[in-house]
Amino acid sequence: MQAPIDRIYSEGRRGRINEETVESLVKSMAVVGLPAPITVREYSANKNGFHITGYMLVAGADRLEAAKRLGWDWIDIDVVDADGHASKLAYRPAKLNAADEIAAVSARREEQREREAAKRQQDAQARTAAREEQQMGLYQAIASGSAMLASRVGYKAATPTPAAPAVQTMMIPVADISIKDRIRPASQATVDRLVDSIRESGLLHPITIARGTTIRNGMRMDCYVLVSGLHRLEAAKALGWTEIEAKVTGLEGHAATIVECDENLCGTTLTAAERALFTKRRKWAYEALHPETRAHVAGAHGSNAAQGNASAKLAPAFTADTAAKTGQAERTVQRDATRGAKIDPDVLTKIVGTELDRGVVLDELAAAPKEQQGAALEQIKASRSAPKPTIPRPVAAAVKQQERAAHDQDARETEAITAAMMPLAEAIRRLAETDPQIGEAVHRLAHWRAPGILAGLLRPTVKGA
Incomplete structure (x- = not known):
C-alpha cells in the first residue's frame, strides 16, 4: 500500500541517515523507482492541542529521505504492529467456517492488491511525467553548454546522458517475458526457497523488465526483456502463475546490463569467479555508454585539464561509479575488474561453483597468458586432487x-x-x-x-x- 510522505514521521531518526547511501538511492530511484517499501507502524499523538494521526517510521530512513529529495508525494509502505509483526486484515466475519473464512480473506486480499496496483500505476505515471519534464530541461541545458565549450577547446564532448526513462508497475503475462544473455543462471535451491516464501506471503518485490523484441516461430515479435529478478520469475513459473507484477522501464542495451550487474553485485552470494564475470560485463557496458572514462581517453582528458584545455566535467570513473552503486570499496572493484579482464571467460565459467572458485586460484590464473590458462587450470586441478604420499x-x-x-x-x-x-x-x-x-x-x-x-x-x- 501507499501513504502520503507528509504523514510519515521519523522523530529521532535524522541522525541515522547516511548521505552517501541517500545520494546513491536518489540516482537509482530516479531510474527504476523504489527498490523496496519502507516499514512503518500506525501513529497518533496530541501535539500543541491538536490530535494527529499517521505513520511512524520503523525502517527505511534512507529511502524515505531519497523520496523526499526526488519530490515524491506518496511512497510504498509495509505496516507492522507495535510488536513488529506484519499487520493482518482487521475485518473478520463473525460466523464463518474455516473454508468460508479462507475464501473471504483471499478475495479481500485480491481486491486490495488490485486497488493498490492501480493506485501505484497512476501515481507513478504522474510522478514520472513531472520528473521527465523537469529533467529534460536540465539535460538540454547541460548538453548545450557542453557542446559549446567543447567546440571552443577542440575537444569532442561525451554524448549527454538521456533523460531517466519512465517506470510503470503493472501485471505482465509470464509468457511475454524473454530471458536473454544472463551472466548467472538461476539456482534451483534459491528458486525452491522463493517458491515457499511467495506461496505464503506473495511477491514482495516486483521484477524489473524492459520493452524489447524476440524471434518466435521465425517472426520478430514485441516482448518484455528481463532486467532483474530471474529467481522470482522462475519461482512464479513453478507456482503456475500466468502473470507477475513487474516494473516496466525504458532501459535497454548497456543501461539494462548495468542494472542487472548492480543488482547481483549488491548481494553477498556471488563467488569470486562470478564477481569477476559481473564486474567485467559492467565495465564493458559502462565504458560503451561513457567512452570518455576509458583509461587512455581519461588520461588524455587529465592532461588537457592540467593545461587548462578540458571540456565540461565528464562521467565518473568506472571504479568510482561501481563502488558508489554497489557499496563496495574501489580497491575491491579494481581487483575484480582485473581478474575479469585477464582471465579467459571460458576458464572463469568452468571455475564457477567449484572448489577452485577462490581468489588465490584466480590470481594464479591471471598471472598466466590467456592461451595457457586452460592448461594451467588442469594443472591446478591435478595438483589439488593428487593423493598425498603415505608410508605403508x-x-x-x-x-x-x-x-x-x-x-x-x-x-x-x-x-x-x-x-x-x-x-x-x-x-x-x-x-x-x-x-x-x-x-x-x-x-x-x-x-x-x-x-x-x-x-x-x-x-x-x-x-x-
Whole structure:
C-alpha cells in the first residue's frame, strides 16, 4: 500500500541517515523507482492541542529521505504492529467456517492488491511525467553548454546522458517475458526457497523488465526483456502463475546490463569467479555508454585539464561509479575488474561453483597468458586432487620401533657413563676445597655453555654456581 510522505514521521531518526547511501538511492530511484517499501507502524499523538494521526517510521530512513529529495508525494509502505509483526486484515466475519473464512480473506486480499496496483500505476505515471519534464530541461541545458565549450577547446564532448526513462508497475503475462544473455543462471535451491516464501506471503518485490523484441516461430515479435529478478520469475513459473507484477522501464542495451550487474553485485552470494564475470560485463557496458572514462581517453582528458584545455566535467570513473552503486570499496572493484579482464571467460565459467572458485586460484590464473590458462587450470586441478604420499603401515611401524630402540640405547649409555664418573667428580670436589686454583678451574668447568656429564655432576656442589 501507499501513504502520503507528509504523514510519515521519523522523530529521532535524522541522525541515522547516511548521505552517501541517500545520494546513491536518489540516482537509482530516479531510474527504476523504489527498490523496496519502507516499514512503518500506525501513529497518533496530541501535539500543541491538536490530535494527529499517521505513520511512524520503523525502517527505511534512507529511502524515505531519497523520496523526499526526488519530490515524491506518496511512497510504498509495509505496516507492522507495535510488536513488529506484519499487520493482518482487521475485518473478520463473525460466523464463518474455516473454508468460508479462507475464501473471504483471499478475495479481500485480491481486491486490495488490485486497488493498490492501480493506485501505484497512476501515481507513478504522474510522478514520472513531472520528473521527465523537469529533467529534460536540465539535460538540454547541460548538453548545450557542453557542446559549446567543447567546440571552443577542440575537444569532442561525451554524448549527454538521456533523460531517466519512465517506470510503470503493472501485471505482465509470464509468457511475454524473454530471458536473454544472463551472466548467472538461476539456482534451483534459491528458486525452491522463493517458491515457499511467495506461496505464503506473495511477491514482495516486483521484477524489473524492459520493452524489447524476440524471434518466435521465425517472426520478430514485441516482448518484455528481463532486467532483474530471474529467481522470482522462475519461482512464479513453478507456482503456475500466468502473470507477475513487474516494473516496466525504458532501459535497454548497456543501461539494462548495468542494472542487472548492480543488482547481483549488491548481494553477498556471488563467488569470486562470478564477481569477476559481473564486474567485467559492467565495465564493458559502462565504458560503451561513457567512452570518455576509458583509461587512455581519461588520461588524455587529465592532461588537457592540467593545461587548462578540458571540456565540461565528464562521467565518473568506472571504479568510482561501481563502488558508489554497489557499496563496495574501489580497491575491491579494481581487483575484480582485473581478474575479469585477464582471465579467459571460458576458464572463469568452468571455475564457477567449484572448489577452485577462490581468489588465490584466480590470481594464479591471471598471472598466466590467456592461451595457457586452460592448461594451467588442469594443472591446478591435478595438483589439488593428487593423493598425498603415505608410508605403508608395516614400514611406519618398523621405523617407529627403530627410533624407540635407539632412544633407549642412548639413555642406557648416558646412565652408565654418569655412574662411572661419579668417583672422579667426588675427588675433584675435595681437591677444590683445599686448592684455590683447582677450585677456580672447577668453577669455570661447571659454568661452561655446553657442559658435559662431568660438569653437570660438579655444578650442584660448586660455591656460587
